[in-house]
């Protein structure tokens with residue numbers, strides 16, 4: 001099963017890793033046995049491990065390194081800002097030019113009118129901040145019981161206690177005592193998986209909205225405060241919303257005065273072929289969370305953009321309580337902000353949206369070309385996000401047993417052939433850097449084809465099919 005040449009990898013770094021590091025989202029026992037793939041450097045879309053093996057980073061790290069590795073202008077921006085003002089905060093009436101510039105840029109760039117920017121360090125923190133701001137807002141309006149937050153099964157919004165609760169993935173809840181009691185989850189809008197026989201995509205979307213409405217009514221609309229959605233679900237396996245879904249969902253949210261948070265942590269900054277997924281799906285969010293592509297993943301920075309009514313509530317509470325009692329030491333850190341400013345400048349200069357629209361068809365067509373492969377239940381995606389859902393029985397859409405680890409197998413076959421992709425369950429996902437060339441994307445597609453055939457041999461050999 002281990003395809004990574006462990007013998008050559010039993011160096012001291014591998015041993016020290018196992019001795020000292022806890023790895024996120026990893027089977028820790030398996031990791032202790034097999035050790036890590038140690039990445040030493042990166043340039044463009046390529047990374048290189050400590051054995052000199054090169055890979056295309058086909059998921060941009062964790063959907064974040066949009067401009068690829070070794071972008072000199074970002075390194076320079078970090079260096080120059082470090083020499084000028086290496087660190088500072090925004091607490092208690094302080095500010096700095098890099099943070100001010102970034103906030104202004106973000107408000108101007110926002111896909112719908114937004115009023116203010118609150119900075120944090122990660123997607124999870126941005127979403128936690130969004131949740132707290134929703135609660136703050138309702139308290140300011142005297143709606144002290146309107147506090148429940150609805151996420152979706154399959155949605156991913158982070159792992160901190162609040163954002164992790166809105167995340168709708170069992171693996172992030174089990175035995176961490178999540179979700180929190182005021183968090184709820186509604187249906188996953190995956191038409192291919194959950195659509196009923198004879199139901200059109202639009203009818204499925206109508207059913208999703210009706211279910212949401214029933215759910216809000218059963219909870220009591222005066223207890224439901226917010227709804228979180230990624231424009232396209234990422235970590236849930238690249239789930240593209242069915243036609244008319246968001247239009248119908250948003251109608252329900254408006255009817256019951258439920259605030260809508262668009263989690264743009266991975267869709268934002270060009271990934272879907274628009275600057276924001278909010279534009280792609282005509283969303284009208286009250287809050288928008290951003291991270292990752294904001295700094296091309298070079299430094300940790302995130303933000304939540306809020307609408308004017310929420311800002312007014314912040315002012316009101318601040319005047320009542322004497323302080324806006326929320327913030328992180330590194331909210332708007334000047335070096336991170338400077339790198340984000342330079343990232344946004346590069347996106348503008350290269351016209352990131354046009355760049356993505358030119359190259360994305362190579363990825364989408366390449367992945368869809370495997371739709372007929374015996375292992376592929378569904379080929380899906382949009383822009384520079386794509387997935388192949390592997391199934392045991394194509395017609396019946398029957399998945400493999402999770403313990404068969406088919407997703408991990410194909411991920412490792414891709415790796416063995418020089419392409420890093422990520423299996424989420426048995427969905428093999430790709431989200432290459434937005435600067436990937438058509439040739440680099442074709443190489444990803446080629447390797448996926450080889451890995452699919454090898455995986456088919458494997459599942460046959462193991463009697464899994």
Ligand SMILES: Cc1ncc(COP(=O)(O)O)c(C=O)c1O
Pocket residue numbers: 062121122123124125127156157158159230234235263264265266291
């Ligand atoms: C949509 C979405 N929201 C939030 C997060 C959490 O971001 P972070 O890992 O920076 O906390 C992620 C991370 O992948 C994400 O995909």
